[in-house]
Amino acid sequence: MPKTINKDSPLPTIDNRFSRFLFYLLLLVIAWLPLPYGSKPEWAMGILQLGVFMLSALWLAGYGFGHLSVTPAFRKGLPVFVGLVLVAFWVWVQSLPLPAGIVQQLSPVAWSVQAEAAGVLNLPVPEYLFLSLDPFASQVHASLSLAYALLFAMVLLLVSDSRRLRMIAWLFVIAGTFQALFGTLSTLSGAEISLFGPKEVGRGVATGTFVNRNNFSGCLEMTLAVGMGLLLAQLNDRKANSWHEFWRQTLKTLMSSKVILRTGIAIMVVGLVMGRSRMGNTAFFSSLMITGILYVICRKKLTRGVIILFVSLFVIDTVIVSQWFGLEEVVQRLERTSVQTESRSDVNPQTLGAIGDFSITGSGAGSFYTTLPQYNDGTWRGFFDLAHNDFLQFPLEFGVPVSGLLAFWH
Structure with missing residues (x-):
């Protein structure tokens, strides 16, 4: 199969029907990933892994027959991919x-x-x-870690030009908009349902297709960031020389995808506020401000389009739209937050103590809920399957050396 030059990219790539089929299959896998409770249940993990392993096997077959090529992006990301595979291998060793x-x-x-x-x-x-205190959980996490490493590789290998990059970015925006719409309507209507049944927890707040509102907010933070990137890439800073040209540009904007994109961003902001996640909202609005400042510094100029974009985000989304959907409740939750009023138990000291005992090999991926009860000093009650702090849970479960490598690769 001869190489062709895609008009959107100066780099030579192999673009054929099989490559496009695998790319659409990749889009399907990514679109499915957040729907079944964020692919956290074991049955959902199994479907995700099956899709990723099948996609990877098809790519290898296409590469073997000469229908596909290794992209420059994959070559650059190869050290990270190898590192992720080594982490998956280590987790598998923990379960042996x-x-x-x-x-x-x-x-x-x-x-x-x-x-x-x-x-x-x-x-x-x-x-x-x-080595793991829960070998079965570590086996599950080893397989899942390998699936995510392969998904990372498939993105680098199949998103080979700017057109495909825009398509996958739009998929993120569509997925985030769906999550926000579904979560908001489910809460406002009183139906309180998830995609696969009634909500068991998180009633009264938007959670989308996730169980936890914090996971829902994390998803929207990522899709909002992608949407903002698309919107910034479409800004037109060319000044109109006459009223006729001004109205022509305005009409062209209203008929373009910018309006759809801007509407999707507004819907996602509403969903974020309806989730009532303190850290989710704080992270988004603070990162929005910081990113805006960094964008101006890097571009070394403040254009009219950038000013209009960020003012609209703060005024329309924050002040007007979000006020209708309970932004003040998020603010009140933040104001009431303190060490004395926080209902979530603090198990960080116990986790730190456990890290010292498993510093080299870790207690095993997925074993936090098994390991923590041994360090219960009577200061907390309840069940913790997660530490709610990745900087502590990773060193405990994977070991300090592997966690250090993960931090270095990221």
């Missing part, structure tokens, strides 16, 4: 049965916990033990 002596040398606390469990059952210490 290893000789008890090796486990004792690498992770004395993991050996002690499993040996004590055997003693409680009046059994001898098994010949083979695990």
